[in-house]
Each structure stands twice: as structure tokens, then as C-alpha cells.
Amino acid sequence: MSNQANESQYFDLHTTGIGYLNRIREVKLKKGQPFLAVTVAALCGSKDDVEYRHIDCNVVGAEAEKLVRRCIDAEKANKKVLVSFRIGDCWADSFTYQSGPKQGTPGASLKGRLLYIGWIKVDGETVYEAKPRDAAPAEQQGTDQGNEGDQSAA
Template sequence: MTQTTTTPSYFDMTTRVVGYFNRLRVVQGKGKKQPDYLALDFSALNGSSDEPEYRRFNLTVKGAKAKELVEQLIKEFGDSKDTKIFGSVEIGDFYADYWIANKGTPEEEIKSVLKGRLLKVHTIKVDGQQYYDAKTADSQDKTPAASTEDVKPSETDETDSASQTEAA
């Protein structure tokens, strides 16, 4: 009897938005089982460019490149309120939640928030200057085509070896 293993499949709801990165931080995990993780608030723009509305997302950073970029932003800019970080990102599996502002005071108020996972960063501009662009970064990350120096001698035929010897 053969045993087959199936990979579980998932439905991943994603959306691509533009907006501002806020409150980039490392969150301390609770207890020994939950490790520290990266999180941020993202203010996504919606509506007319003349009078945009903002949709607030509380995001946990999950994508590998996204983690690298957020760590880099934290190191370079910290919690600087003067720095405007604008970008295009891909958010997955978001859902509505709430939190209580001014808890325990007469001004206590219930606020809504969208929570989700930051999967991918497409672009980042810091104070209007290009900081990261996935299109140009992808082309720079690709390794050049393999040369004959990278090929094992057993994989080359005699004519290639002869032409290399003559060229030397």
C-alpha cells in the first residue's frame, strides 16, 4: 500500500494598495512559543487624489523581502515622525477588527482597524526619493548567464576545450 501526501491548499485573498508606512516596529512575542515579529501600520489611500480617504491597516510582516525592507527602514529611520515613507504593497488575508481608545476614561471610544499580512513590497519612496522598486531590484538580483568557466570540464565537448585553449 502506497501512502501519498497531499499539500494543503489555501485561498489567499490579496489586494495591492498605495499609502504611507507608519509605526514600523518589532513586536515582542508572548511567551516562549511566539517569537518576536515585525509589524507596522499602513495608511492606504482611497478615493479622489484631490481629497483622498485613508484606510488604516495593522499589518504583520510575512514576506521574506518585505521583512528585509522593513528591518532596513527601522535601522535607517527608526521611529522618526518627520520621515514620510510612501509605497505600494500587497496585503493578504485582511479582516476587520476593533480596539478601544482611551480605555477606562470617560472619552473611551471604539475604533475600527483592518488587520492583515504584509506579503510583498512593490515600491518605497522616502521623503519623495525612490528608495526601493521591485522591478529594478529583481533585474539586479538575477545572476548573469553561466559562462564556460562555471561549467565542469566533463560537460564541455572537445571543440569548446580547444577554442578555450587557443584563446588563452
């Protein structure tokens, strides 16, 4: 119990959905380690009149990074890369347009951390699907059930 007092506690804000991967890129910093970034065009609204919310994400975690890197060639070839996703810690980032017709006016963008990809479809074809986390091998489930039966008989 004393360990619990020393543990950090967090409130997680997760956004889940389906969206297209765009602008997959390596961001190089003057100081610090480079990181993988992507813009997720998240689908929302009616299926008949879809709207998009663009979320600029840092890709976090080895598995998510590996999966996004697998999509680079397809995205560069202008193929539609659709994913189910979990994004954490979304926030709005305000800025001022530096050029173009909106120069000098304020703007905002959504940002977050891409934490998880459940599946990937490229041009409608499923190329990746995550395995369920809680699924145990069938043999192990059968063995566990057999043991439970033995215990109840004792």
C-alpha cells in the same frame, strides 16, 4: 496526481495599493517569537481628496521584513515613507476603547499581513524598486528564441 489530493488548498485575499508606512515596531510576546509590525496608511479615493485606510500589519517573509527594517530610521525621522504594497488576509478586529474620550465604546481596526513591497520612496525619492519576477536575462531570451527558430526549421 495523487500528490494533488494531499496538497492543502487556500483561497488568497490580497489587497494591493500605495500607502505610507507608520509605527514600525518589534512586537514582543510573552510566549512565542517576536515579530515586526507596521501600520500602512493606504491611500484611496480621488487624487484631489485622498482618504486613508489604516491597516495594522504583521510583516511576513524575509524580503518584506528586510525592506521594512530599512525604513525604520526614515520613519523615526518623520520622513514620508511611501510604498506600493500587497497585504494578505485582511480582517476587522473589534475592541473596546480603554481610555480617552471614547472610553468604553466599541471600535474596530483593520489588520492583515504585509506580504510584498514593490517599491519604496522616501520623501519622494525612490530608494527601492523590485525587479520584475518574470524577466529573464536578455542573453537567455535571445538564446531561447534562437533555439525555437532551430526547432521550427527541423
